Amino acid sequence: MNRRCLAFRxxxxxxxPDEHRDICPACARYAAALEVAARLSRSLAIxxxxxxxxxxxxxxxxxxxxxxxIPPAAPALPLPPTLAAxxxxxPRRQAPPxxxxxxxxxxxxxxxxxxxxxxxxxxxxxxxxxxxxxxGLRARLAAENxxxxxxxxxxxxxxxxFGAVTTAEGAGRDxxxxxxQPDIADRLWHYFDGLVWSRTEADP
Amino acid sequence: xxxxxxxxxxLARRAAAGQPQAWDELIALYGQRIFNLAYQFTGGLAEAxxxxxxxxxxxxxxxRSYRGDVPLVAWxxxxxRNLCIDHYRQARRAQRLQRAPEAxxxxxxxxxxxxxxxxxxxxxxxxxxxxxxxxxxxxxxxxLRDLQGLEYEEVALALDLPLGTVKSRLHRGxxxxxxxxxxxxxxxxxxxxTETSGGTVx
Numbered sequence: 135m136n137r138r139c140l141a142f143r144x145x146x147x148x149x150x151p152d153e154h155r156d157i158c159p160a161c162a163r164y165a166a167a168l169e170v171a172a173r174l175s176r177s178l179a180i181x182x183x184x185x186x187x188x189x190x191x192x193x194x195x196x197x198x199x200x201x202x203x204i205p206p207a208a209p210a211l212p213l214p215p216t217l218a219a220x221x222x223x224x225p226r227r228q229a230p231p232x233x234x235x236x237x238x239x240x241x242x243x244x245x246x247x248x249x250x251x252x253x254x255x256x257x258x259x260x261x262x263x264x265x266x267x268x269x270g271l272r273a274r275l276a277a278e279n280x281x282x283x284x285x286x287x288x289x290x291x292x293x294x295x296f297g298a299v300t301t302a303e304g305a306g307r308d309x310x311x312x313x314x315q316p317d318i319a320d321r322l323w324h325y326f327d328g329l330v331w332s333r334t335e336a337d338p
Numbered sequence: 339x340x341x342x343x344x345x346x347x348x349l350a351r352r353a354a355a356g357q358p359q360a361w362d363e364l365i366a367l368y369g370q371r372i373f374n375l376a377y378q379f380t381g382g383l384a385e386a387x388x389x390x391x392x393x394x395x396x397x398x399x400x401x402r403s404y405r406g407d408v409p410l411v412a413w414x415x416x417x418x419r420n421l422c423i424d425h426y427r428q429a430r431r432a433q434r435l436q437r438a439p440e441a442x443x444x445x446x447x448x449x450x451x452x453x454x455x456x457x458x459x460x461x462x463x464x465x466x467x468x469x470x471x472x473x474x475x476x477x478x479x480x481x482l483r484d485l486q487g488l489e490y491e492e493v494a495l496a497l498d499l500p501l502g503t504v505k506s507r508l509h510r511g512x513x514x515x516x517x518x519x520x521x522x523x524x525x526x527x528x529x530x531x532t533e534t535s536g537g538t539v540x
Contacts, residue, residue: 202509203516205465208485209445211377213370217387221365221394225358 135160148172240288245269247291294325347406354401365394368411371486375415378481379426381434383441389425393418412492419498426478436470438463468518476511483508 142154142161148169155162180188248265349367352360372393377386396417404413415422429435443462449455465485469477482493483504494504 203512203519205480205484205512205515206461207487208374208378208462209442209447210370210374211441211445213365213373214383214387217373217390218365218369220387220391221369222362224391224394224398225353225356225361 240291241269241272243288244291344406346410347404350401350404350406350410353398354404361398364397364410368414369394371411372414375482375486376422376425377439377441378486379422379429381429381432381439385425385429389418389422392421396421408495409489409492412488412495415492415496416498419496423478427474430470430474433470435466438466464519464522465515467522468515471518472511472514476507476514479504479507480511480515484512 138154139158139161142152142158143164146152146165146168152165155165245266349360349364353364369390373386373390376389376393377383380386380389393414397414400417404410438459443459446455446458446462449458469480472480478497479493479499482488482496483490488496490501490504490508493499493508494501497504499507
C-alpha cells in the first residue's frame with residue numbers, strides 16, 4: 135500500500151468524494167465496504183449488554199477479572215451450659231499441691247491407705263510387711279519418673295482406693311457369715327501390687 | 339512511655355494469678371468461639387465439647403507464657419494445633435464433615451420465604467460437600483478464615499504458616515471450592531457472595 139492509499143484511508147469520510155477512489159480499485163472497495171457497514175449500523179442497533187461490555191473494555195483496558203467466591207460464615211452454635219460448667223471447673227481441678235505430684239508422695243500415700251485398709255479387714259503386720267518391701271523398691275523406681283507420671287499414678291491409685299473403701303464399707307455392712315476378710319485383703323494386696331508393677335515397669 | 343497492655347494480656351494475667359472471675363470472663367469471651375472452632379474440627383457435638391475442654395486446659399496451663407502480642411484465640415489455637423488437626427483428620431476420615439452438620443443448619447436464621455430458607459441450607463450443605471473434596475491443608479484455611487472469620491494473621495498463627503502461604507492457599511482453595519460446588523450443582527448460579535460486592539458468583 136502506497137502513501138496515497140494510506141492517506142486516503144486515514145482521511146476517508148462517508149459521502150466525501152475523492153479522486154483517489156476513482157483511480158485505485160483497492161481503495162474503492164475499502165470505501166464501499168465502509169459505506170455498507172455504515173448503512174448496516176444505522177439499521178442494527180448495538181445491544182445494550184454489548185455496549186456496556188465495550189465501554190468497560192475502554193475503561194479498564196482488559197476484561198474484568200472473575201469475582202472470587204467466598205464462602206459465607208458458618209452460623210455459630212451457642213456454648214452448651216454443660217461445657218461452660220466444665221470449663222469453669224478447670225482451675226479447680228488443675229491445681230493440686232506440688233508435693234502431691236511427686237511420685238514418692240504418691241507411693242507413701244498409697245502405702246498409708248493400704249495400711250489403714252488392711253488394718254480394717256485383716257492382719258496388718260502380715261499384710262503390710264511384704265507390701266512395704268515391694269513398695270519401697272517401686273518407690274525408688276517411680277521417683278525417677280517425671281511428675282506427669284506421678285500424677286497419673288496417683289490418680290489411678292486414688293480411684294482404686296475409693297473403690298477399695300467402698301468395697302470394705304459394703305463388706306462391713308454385710309452379715310458376719312458372708313464376710314470373707316482374708317479374701318478381701320488378699321485381693322486388695324494383689325491388686326495394689328499388680329498396679330504398682332504395671333505403673334513402674336510400663337514406662338521406662 | 340510504657341507500651342499499652344492488651345486487654346487479652348490483662349485478662350490472662352488475672353486468670354493466671356488465680357482470679358476466678360477472670361477465668362469466667364475468658365470463658366464468656368472465648369468459650370463460644372473455641373467451641374465453634376472445635377465443632378468445625380470434629381463435626382460432632384460431644385467431640386467438640388471434649389476438644390474445647392482440652393484446648394482450655396492447655397490455655398490454663400500456659401497462661402503465664404502469654405505475652406499479649408497476638409490475639410488470645412489464635413495463640414490458644416496454636417497451643418492445640420496438633421490436637422485440632424488430628425481431630426480434623428479423624429473427622430474427615432470418618433466422613434463426619436461430608437455434609438453440613440444438622441446443628442449448624444438449625445442455627446440458620448429463619449426467613450419468611452421458605453424457598454430462601456431452603457436455598458441457604460442447600461448453600462451451606464454444598465460448601466461442606468465441596469470442602470470435603472479439597473485437600474486438608476487448603477480446607478483448613480478456608481474453614482478458619484471464611485467459615486469462622488479469623489483474621490489472616492490469626493490463621494497464620496494458628497496453623498503455623500507464613501502469611502503469604504495463608505493467602506495463596508485461601509485464594510487457591512476458594513477457586514477449588516467454587517469449582518467443586520459448580521460440579522456438584524452442575525453450574526447452579528445460586529452461590530454466593532464476593533469480597534467486594536456481595537454479589538453472586540457464576
